[in-house]
């Protein structure tokens with residue numbers, strides 16, 4: 525009886541071994557390597573802090589943008605914030621400074637936050653991409669696919685109650701959709717099980733001041749939810 529159980533166990537181990545080899549043959553060494561890294565992270569229960577994660581990923585060269593950047597733009601703010609603000613990618617000023625939302629659009633974002641009694645240091649701000657796309661073009665699908673897992677891990681560490689997507693591009697990257705702002709605004713979506721809202725990117729407000737009023741309405745709604753958490 526005991527021998528039978530041992531034989532069964534060996535058979536299961538052999539089947540598992542064959543399955544893993546088959547997966548490596550199908551997907552190649554990259555997945556094999558990713559799988560190993562993910563398992564190591566899981567063994568560590570993901571990252572214990574944003575700082576630990578930053579040190580691990582700051583040299584990333586997973587996509588071609590890595591070789592073009594001046595600075596890796598990880599994210600900034602309160603690691604225990606109830607709200608995370610997400611833009612699409614660093615621009616020139618952000619690339620120079622290594623911090624998201626620091627140019628004119630960043631200053632406007634600070635004013636918007638102040639208008640709802642929030643300070644920049646109270647929230648956490650990051651982008652879909654950590655490196656600047658050339659000429660500030662929109663992120664490409666392959667870049668998002670490679671970079672978004674970093675943002676997801678940041679969200680797992682911070683555990684916010686609300687995500688505010690700044691702009692159509694960031695929202696569509698997160699929701700994997702192609703909606704326009706008209707359909708994105710004024711709704712509560714879910715991202716990683718967290719309530720997510722969408723408003724205009726501050727750079728759009730600089731180009732079109734007429735968007736200030738709807739943005740004001742959006743952030744008032746966000747503040748209401750924020751105060752309820």
Ligand code: SF4
Pocket residue numbers: 584585586587588589590591653654655667670671
């Ligand atoms: S954009 Fe993201 S995936 Fe690409 S090199 Fe930079 S950090 Fe890595």
